[in-house]
Amino acid sequence: MTGHVKRAPSAALLVALVALAALPWFGESYTLRLGTIACMYAILAVSWNVIGGMAGYPSFATAAFFGLGAYTGGVLLARGVPLVLAIATAGAVSFAAAMLLGWVLLRLRGHYFAIASLAVAEVLRELTNSATELTGGGMGLNIPLELGGGASVAYEASFFFLAMWALLLVCVLAVLAVERSRLGFGLACIRQNESAADMIGVHATLYKSLAFALSGVFVAMAGTLYAGWVHYIEPPDVYDILLAVKPIVMVLLGGLGSIIGAVIGAFVFLGIEEFVWRNWLQVHSGVLGFLIVVLLLFMPHGMVSVGKRLRRTPSVPAAGAAAQLRADSVRGAGHG
Amino acid sequence: MGELLRLESVSRRFGGLQALADVSLSIGTGEVLGLIGPNGAGKTTLVNVITGVHRASAGRVLFEGRDITRLRPYRTARVGLARTFQVVQPFPELSVLDNVRAAALFSAGGSMREAQRVAEEKLAFAGLSDMMALPAANLTLAMRKRLELAKALAMHPKLLFLDEVNAGLNSAEVEQAMALIRQIAGSGVTIVLIEHLMKVVLSVSSRVVVLHNGALIADGAPAEIVADPQVVEAYLGKRYAQRAVEAAQSGTTR
Structure with missing residues (x-):
């Protein structure tokens, strides 16, 4: 019997992800930079997929989590705290903040939740701006991170790529585990019919808050890594609204609710972004927007649906088989 | 009792x-x-x-x-406490089995395996064993009603x-439902x-x-209730209630 999730594509995804780790041995610094951003984007997309795709709540809080993680981790790094500890702290702070926030915000549904979640980044940005002593305010924050014994630029590029890659791997494994767990099952119920989920005993508020927190924890960790990588952060950079919008576009490109789709969507999005940026520097955001609208128009269910459609075409269409089964059962019931 | x-x-x-x-x-x-x-x-x-x-x-x-x-x-x-809804409320994308499995799992807090066993048992009871793998959205209304029932029963x-x-x-389906x-x-x-x-x-x-x-x-x-003039009045209005009372009286005097 099948469960509520399919298994085969995730194995393929994991193999592809593991293969990606070989990049530092082949790529130059530009490829590595691109690879690091690709992994970061994929973390944002896979994370957003938990709240947006699995629970069905359109969150715009990704930028808030990213900024919160960048500043929590950044402040700690600037004070000499080891990177791993800074990342863990950023994750924990973000998880706790998201649980509290989720408990309140997730009482809102649909558009109302979207707008409320959008405001979170603005509030955090203002807080960061005004806490000048701690964060450097609008001046930004310098993060002189020492990777040990006179590290070369090439070494640093490889290091941050591998760190971001490892974080993506952990993120994907965690979300895959969640999808197969009781939590993932409950979220699927909530997405499809929240009041019915409530009626069968799903603690919807708790589950939604957990989903929201999970959608924040890896994003915040990626924020810390980003801060360490670029050595300098400022509020408009890490609380950028585009950080909230891009993951949604990536997930929609890949296929809503699919983890493999989110990863593919993130990589493809970065590919298009980079391509457009190189060729149409002056109008790149316009061209990018146009391309995305076209892609979404022609692939409303994302790229994973293309694979499904190709596989389905030669055999009997699924809907026909279902109708057949239904007809059989009606006949069976008539005899009974 | x-x-x-x-x-x-x-x-x-x-x-x-x-x-x-x-x-x-x-x-x-x-x-x-x-x-x-x-x-x-x-x-x-x-x-x-x-x-x-x-x-x-x-x-x-x-x-x-x-x-x-x-x-x-x-x-x-x-x-x-369990209920079925007047307007059926399945999880449309989940399979029939998963619909019932969810009900067993989240209401009781047992293991996934236990939920699976309960779900299969209740689906057999509701006569939906052959439909287990179908998405709930594909069921006919009568089957969706039975799915609601199986979900509610899986909650013990x-x-x-x-x-x-x-x-x-339809009347054949009503007979089946009554038997259930x-x-x-x-x-x-x-x-x-x-x-x-x-x-x-x-x-x-x-x-x-x-x-x-x-x-x-x-x-x-039940028999008292249908004879209660207050009930008849609530359903059919005062005039009919009076007429019913008169009819009953004339029936007894004759």
Whole structure:
């Protein structure tokens, strides 16, 4: 019997992800930079997929989590705290903040939740701006991170790529585990019919808050890594609204609710972004927007649906088989 | 027969509308209680208040002697209350099996494997074993009603509310549903049956209560209830009620 999730594509995804780790041995610094951003984007997309795709709540809080993680981790790094500890702290702070926030915000549904979640980044940005002593305010924050014994630029590029890659791997494994767990099952119920989920005993508020927190924890960790990588952060950079919008576009490109789709969507999005940026520097955001609208128009269910459609075409269409089964059962019931 | 559920002067207002007015009711273990009343009488609201979807504006709800007035639906689901919805509420993208599995899993808190076993058992009972792998959205209305039933049963309810399980079914399907309800009652589950089809109410219920404009106006054995002029009036208006009384009298004098 099948469960509520399919298994085969995730194995393929994991193999592809593991293969990606070989990049530092082949790529130059530009490829590595691109690879690091690709992994970061994929973390944002896979994370957003938990709240947006699995629970069905359109969150715009990704930028808030990213900024919160960048500043929590950044402040700690600037004070000499080891990177791993800074990342863990950023994750924990973000998880706790998201649980509290989720408990309140997730009482809102649909558009109302979207707008409320959008405001979170603005509030955090203002807080960061005004806490000048701690964060450097609008001046930004310098993060002189020492990777040990006179590290070369090439070494640093490889290091941050591998760190971001490892974080993506952990993120994907965690979300895959969640999808197969009781939590993932409950979220699927909530997405499809929240009041019915409530009626069968799903603690919807708790589950939604957990989903929201999970959608924040890896994003915040990626924020810390980003801060360490670029050595300098400022509020408009890490609380950028585009950080909230891009993951949604990536997930929609890949296929809503699919983890493999989110990863593919993130990589493809970065590919298009980079391509457009190189060729149409002056109008790149316009061209990018146009391309995305076209892609979404022609692939409303994302790229994973293309694979499904190709596989389905030669055999009997699924809907026909279902109708057949239904007809059989009606006949069976008539005899009974 | 012990008391399972007790309502003490339960009221519920929606703004200016008094949906439930001072409803007191006791339901004993093992009863099949028919809850009837004209459209808008407050039947579904009563179920919503008991299961925690709406909170009572006043009064108390006691289940097995425990005050559950303020429990949210996910909590009442876990103490042993289950319901089917008037408008069926499946998880459309989940398979039929997963729909029932979810109900077993989240209401009881057991293992996934245990939930699977319970789900298969209840689906067999509801006659849906052949449909297990289909998405719930593909089922016909009659099957979706049976799926609702299987979901509710998978929660191991002590008290089961069946809200219009027969609405929209043809007579053969109604017969099947009635047989299922009798079987459920026979297994010891207390049932509150909300129903428009009098044939079903009268043949299945051990006791009937009538709700009208949010208040209970009658409570008794099925045969008494249909003869109650107040009930006839609530359904058909005063003139018909009088005529019915006259007809009954002339019938006895002749």
